[in-house]
Each structure stands twice: as C-alpha cells, then as structure tokens.
Amino acid sequence: MRNVLLIFIFTVSISCFSQNRQILYNFTSTPQSLLTNPGSDVKYNWFVGIPLLSGISTNVGSSGFSVYDLFANNGVDFNTKLRNVVFSTSRNDKVSINEQLEIFSAGFKLGDWQEGSYLSFGMYQELDVFAYLPKDYAILALDGNKDYLGKVFDMGDLSARGEMLSVFHLGFHKNISEKLILGARGKIYSSIFNVSSTKNSGYFYTIRGTNSIYEQVISANGLVNTSGLTNYIDNYSGNAKSDIMKKTFFGGNLGLGLDLGLTYYPEENLQFTASLIDIGFISHTKEIESYRYKGHYNYEGLTPDFVLGNSNNILDEFNDAIPLDSLHTKYTTWRPLKFNSSIQYSFGDGRSSDCNCTGENENKYTNSVGAQLFVMSVPRTPLMALTAFYRRQIFDSLEMKATYTVDSFSSKNIGLGLSTTLGKVNFYVLADNLLEYRDISKANSLSFQLGFNIIFPDKNTPD
Numbered sequence: 024m025r026n027v028l029l030i031f032i033f034t035v036s037i038s039c040f041s042q043n044r045q046i047l048y049n050f051t052s053t054p055q056s057l058l059t060n061p062g063s064d065v066k067y068n069w070f071v072g073i074p075l076l077s078g079i080s081t082n083v084g085s086s087g088f089s090v091y092d093l094f095a096n097n098g099v100d101f102n103t104k105l106r107n108v109v110f111s112t113s114r115n116d117k118v119s120i121n122e123q124l125e126i127f128s129a130g131f132k133l134g135d136w137q138e139g140s141y142l143s144f145g146m147y148q149e150l151d152v153f154a155y156l157p158k159d160y161a162i163l164a165l166d167g168n169k170d171y172l173g174k175v176f177d178m179g180d181l182s183a184r185g186e187m188l189s190v191f192h193l194g195f196h197k198n199i200s201e202k203l204i205l206g207a208r209g210k211i212y213s214s215i216f217n218v219s220s221t222k223n224s225g226y227f228y229t230i231r232g233t234n235s236i237y238e239q240v241i242s243a244n245g246l247v248n249t250s251g252l253t254n255y256i257d258n259y260s261g262n263a264k265s266d267i268m269k270k271t272f273f274g275g276n277l278g279l280g281l282d283l284g285l286t287y288y289p290e291e292n293l294q295f296t297a298s299l300i301d302i303g304f305i306s307h308t309k310e311i312e313s314y315r316y317k318g319h320y321n322y323e324g325l326t327p328d329f330v331l332g333n334s335n336n337i338l339d340e341f342n343d344a345i346p347l348d349s350l351h352t353k354y355t356t357w358r359p360l361k362f363n364s365s366i367q368y369s370f371g372d373g374r375s376s377d378c379n380c381t382g383e384n385e386n387k388y389t390n391s392v393g394a395q396l397f398v399m400s401v402p403r404t405p406l407m408a409l410t411a412f413y414r415r416q417i418f419d420s421l422e423m424k425a426t427y428t429v430d431s432f433s434s435k436n437i438g439l440g441l442s443t444t445l446g447k448v449n450f451y452v453l454a455d456n457l458l459e460y461r462d463i464s465k466a467n468s469l470s471f472q473l474g475f476n477i478i479f480p481d482k483n484t485p486d
Contacts, residue, residue, distance in 0.1 A: 043397045044080070045410040045426050046440040046453040047472060048363055049296050052422045053442050053451045054130060054476050057143050059363060060298035061194045062206030062284030065141060069131035070449070073475040078125030078147065080472035082455075086431045087116030087156055109161045114180050115403060116158075117431070122150040125474065126189075139198030143208075146191045148271065153359065153401055154183035168229045168239070178225030178243055182402045184356070187215040188305070189271040194282070202288045210280035212358070214305050215270040216251035219356055221402040238323050243345050245316040248354050250276050250307040278305030280358055292369040292388060301358040308353050318345035360400040367393035367414075390415050397430075406431055420444050428455070432468035449476040 048059045054070045055078050056063050072078065088108045095104070128145030157180040162171070189212075196206030225243040232238045251270065255263065269275075280303025287295045371389030391414040399406040408430035415423050421443045428436040433456060440453035455470035463469060 043082075043399070043406075043408045043428075043430065044453075044470075044472070045395055045397060045408065045412070045428055046424055046438045046455065048395060048397075049365055049367070050414075050422075050424050050440055050442065050451075050453075052444065053449065053474070054128065054143075054478070055125070055451075055474060057130065057194060057206075057208075058147075058192075059300065060206070060284035060286070060296055061143075061208040061282050062196050062204050062286050062296070062298065064204055064286045064294075065130075067132075068479045070129065070476050070478045072125060072128035072145065073477065074127045075124065077128050077474045077476055078123065078472070079474060080121070080123045080470070082121035082470040083119065083468065085116075085118040085468070087112035087118070106165060109158065109165060112156050112158060114155060114158045114177070116156045117154065117401075118156070119153065119432070119468070120150070121470075124148045128476075130194075139204075141196050141206075143194045144192060146189060148187070148189045150185075150187050151359070152183070152185035154185075155180070155403065157181045163227075168227070172229055172231055172237075174228060176227040178227060178241075178245065179223050181223050181245065182221050184217075184219040184221055184402070186217045186219075186305075186356070188275070189213045189215065190280075191273075192282075196284075204286040206282075206284045208282035208284075210282070210301075210303060211273070212278035212280060212303065212305050213270060213273045214251060214276040214278065214307065215267055216249075217276070217305070217307060217356060218247065218249050218252070219354075220245070220247040222246065232323065236323055238321065240322075241320045241345065243316045243318060246313060247315075248307070248311070248313045248356075250309065250311045250354075253310045253312045276305055276307045276309050278358075279303055294367040294369070294393075295365070296367075297364040298362070300361040300363070302360060303358045305356050305358070306353065307356065311351055311353060313350040313352060313354070315348045315350060316345055317348070320345050362398040363395065365393055365395040367391050387416065426455075430468075433459075436468065438470075444478055447477055447479060449478045450474070 044059055047053065047056055049063060050056050051063050051065050054065065054067075054072065057065065058078075088111070093101070093104055093108060125145060125147040128143070128147075130141060130143030133140040133142060159176040159178075159180045163176060168174075168176070190210050191213075192208050192210045194206060194208035196204055198204050223245040225241070225245065227239075227241045229237055229239045254261065254266070280301050282298065282300045282302070284298035285296065289295065369388035369391040393412055393414075395410040395412065397406075397408040397410070408428055410426050410428040412424055412426045414425075417423055421441070424440040424442075426436075426438040426440075428438065430436065435458060436456050437458055438453070438455040439457060440451065442449065442451040444450075451472075451474055453470075453472040456468055459469060
C-alpha cells in the first residue's frame with residue numbers, strides 16, 4: 024500500500040504547471056501577445072500564424088525541490104534523498120508544468136470605417152494541471168504512523184487538478200480614443216480529459232490508550248472527479264487517436280470563457296495595461312466518474328503501526344466504515360483565472376520606420392522600462408509574480424525584451440525574448456531562467472516559447 028501511495032503522490036506532483044508568460048505579455052511585436060491581453064496595442068494590418076508552429080510553449084517549475092535533489096549522482100541513497108525532499112518541503116509547495124500548442128491563428132484590422140478596430144481568432148491545445156505536495160500523505164507512505172503518536176495528519180493535503188483541453192477563441196478590440204484601447208475575447212472550451220480533487224478534508228491520528236492499547240482514528244471526506252477517461256480504463260477497444268481528435272474539435276465536455284483587457288496611455292510615453300484571462304467554466308457531462316471516500320473509523324489495537332491488509336477483519340471494518348463509492352454525477356470546473364497588469368515608461372529618440380509592422384505605438388521610442396504583476400487563482404493562496412522589464416528596439420526589424428521575475432519558484436529568474444520581422448515573416452523566441460541553463464537539473468523553473476507568423480503591415484503605410 025505504501026509503495027502504491029508513494030508512486031501516486033510523485034506521479035501527480037511532477038505533472039503540474041503554472042501559466043505566467045511575463046516575456047510574452049505586452050510584447051506586441053508578437054501577435055500571440057493578444058492571448059495575454061485582448062486589448063493589446065497592435066497595429067499590423069493582418070497576420071496569419073503558421074499552423075502548429077505559431078505558438079509552442081512549455082513551462083516547468085517546482086517551489087520545493089529540483090530534479091537534482093532527487094536524482095543527483097552524488098553517492099547518496101535515493102531513499103535518503105527522497106526523505107530529505109519530503110521533510111524539507113511544506114504542504115504549500117507545488118510543482119508545475121505548462122504546455123500549449125497553437126493549432127491556428129489569424130487577425131485583421133476591420134475596414135476603414137472602423138480603423139481603430141481589430142478582429143483575431145484561433146485555436147490552441149493546452150495541458151492544464153496544478154497540484155500541491157501532499158506532505159502528510161508522503162510521511163505516512165515513508166514512515167507509517169508508529170513514530171508519530173499524537174500527530175494529526177491532514178487528509179486535506181491532497182489537492183490536485185489536471186486537464187487537457189482545446190480552446191477556440193474570437194477576439195475584438197477597439198481604439199476608444201487616442202489614449203484608450205479596450206478588448207474582449209470569447210472562448211469555447213472542449214475538455215479532452217479532466218481529473219480534479221481539490222476539496223478534500225479529514226484527519227488521521229494515533230494516541231496511546233490504557234493497558235498498551237492504541238487508539239487510531241480516521242475521518243475522511245475525499246472526492247476525485249474525472250471525465251473523459253472511463254472509456255480508456257476497462258477493456259477499451261476503440262481508436263484512441265480518433266477519440267482524442269473528436270474531443271479536440273468540440274466533441275468533449277464543453278464550456279465557455281471570456282478574456283478582458285485594456286491599454287491606456289496617460290501620456291504619450293507612459294502606458295498602463297491590464298487583463299483578466301479565462302473567466303470561464305467547463306460543464307462535465309460525458310464519460311464522468313467520481314470516487315468518494317467518506318466516513319469515520321476508530322480502531323483500537325496493540326500495535327501503533329496502522330497498515331491496512333494485515334488482517335482481513337480490519338480491512339473489512341475499514342471498508343464498511345469508509346467505503347469507496349463510484350459516482351456518475353455531473354460536475355463543473357472553473358478555469359484558473361489569471362490577472363495581468365503592467366506599467367511602462369518609454370524614452371529615447373523617436374524613430375520613423377518605412378514599415379510599421381512591429382505593432383508598436385506609432386510614436387516609436389527606442390527604449391522602455393516597466394513592471395508587471397501576475398496573479399493566478401489556485402485552490403489555496405493565489406500564485407503571484409512580480410516582473411521588472413526592459414525593452415529595446417534594436418533595429419526596425421528586431422526587438423528585445425529582458426525580464427527579472429520574483430515568484431513562488433525562484434527569486435533570480437532572468438528571461439530574454441527576441442522578436443524579428445524579416446519581410447513579412449515574424450519569428451520570436453522567449454526563454455526564462457537563463458541562469459539555470461548551466462545545469463537545468465538544479466533549476467526550480469524553466470520556460471520556453473517560440474513561433475512563426477506571417478505579418479502584413481498597415482495597408483496605409485508603404486512597404
């Protein structure tokens with residue numbers, strides 16, 4: 024039982040992620056910045072993302088330990104390293120992985136009668152998981168309860184959610200005035216699969232009674248919801264690839280979402296932006312199965328080491344007191360809500376350009392500095408990140424953005440983004456935590472993103 028539980032804990036733990044894209048945010052020479060703020064100040068006439076190549080991103084992070092802590096070739100036994108990791112972390116430590124693939128995307132300015140309006144649309148696939156390290160479960164799996172008399176183990180330590188989905192989106196933004204741009208993006212979610220267990224509660228403790236009798240109490244209220252997985256578990260004889268493609272294109276569990284954003288210029292060279300991303304939900308009605316452990320069990324015995332299965336009678340009593348029920352009840356999940364905000368000050372000699380295809384403010388400045396705040400809703404306290412950045416227009420066709428970020432995963436996260444437009448082909452590459460590339464096994468977080476687009480300048484400007 025301990026081995027199974029241990030494998031489960033760490034399998035869940037290394038399949039999670041975060042969604043801060045601080046380099047991409049407001050990097051308007053890249054059309055994909057519209058996904059982080061539908062009110063971004065973009066000015067190209069239209070763009071088309073190269074299918075499956077316009078947006079490829081991954082993000083990996085851990086706030087409690089690194090791969091090196093577990094797998095370093097340093098002569099230390101793995102079990103010792105595992106114990107060190109478990110006992111050096113807290114229940115609020117988390118690990119994270121984000122993966123997103125843009126299937127297609129495009130955008131264009133509306134007609135001359137609405138010259139300040141822009142329409143964009145596209146579709147992307149995303150893996151979306153988040154989990155906390157269940158420390159009390161890990162201690163029980165490693166040591167049992169024999170040496171922890173009187174300690175109350177929190178059964179609510181298990182908090183995880185995971186989902187693979189596709190998103191079709193349609194966005195619109197408009198220049199309300201020379202100073203204000205507002206934008207909104209509607210979304211249709213199609214969930215391919217979902218696993219969610221975020222509202223567990225209960226406790227487990229062992230105390231010494233009289234006459235060498237130990238009393239052990241388990242009170243559990245745990246629920247794991249799943250959708251999209253039941254067909255693949257028992258005697259599946261279908262075509263998995265075909266099923267997943269069907270769910271990707273609106274055949275899964277469906278939901279709706281909304282993004283909102285704005286850009287505001289108090290002064291010509293001073294910019295404020297803000298966005299709310301993924302105000303939305305998914306209703307799970309297909310291929311649903313939930314598992315609930317709920318009940319109370321009080322055991323008295325001569326040994327303090329509680330291991331289910333030593334006695335058939337004990338196991339039967341436990342199953343009767345805290346049964347595992349399979350449910351087929353519809354449920355709803357809310358998307359993790361993301362908030363972004365930034366302030367930017369631009370300076371340096373203004374420059375003219377024959378091709379205004381970089382999406383920058385028409386009064387172009389060579390340099391910009393600023394700060395960005397990111398907040399994401401998670402089951403416990405929100406995830407937050409604060410970023411300072413510097414942007415420079417190196418050439419008319421090449422722009423750079425450097426960032427320094429402090430978040431839950433690292434206090435020395437230095438990132439760099441480059442975006443170049445040669446002719447009508449735009450290429451961008453963004454990477455985080457550059458200092459950790461010397462030995463990525465010791466990194467607490469890493470992210471990487473790249474893409475190709477075809478961009479056409481404003482038709483009112485000459486090539």
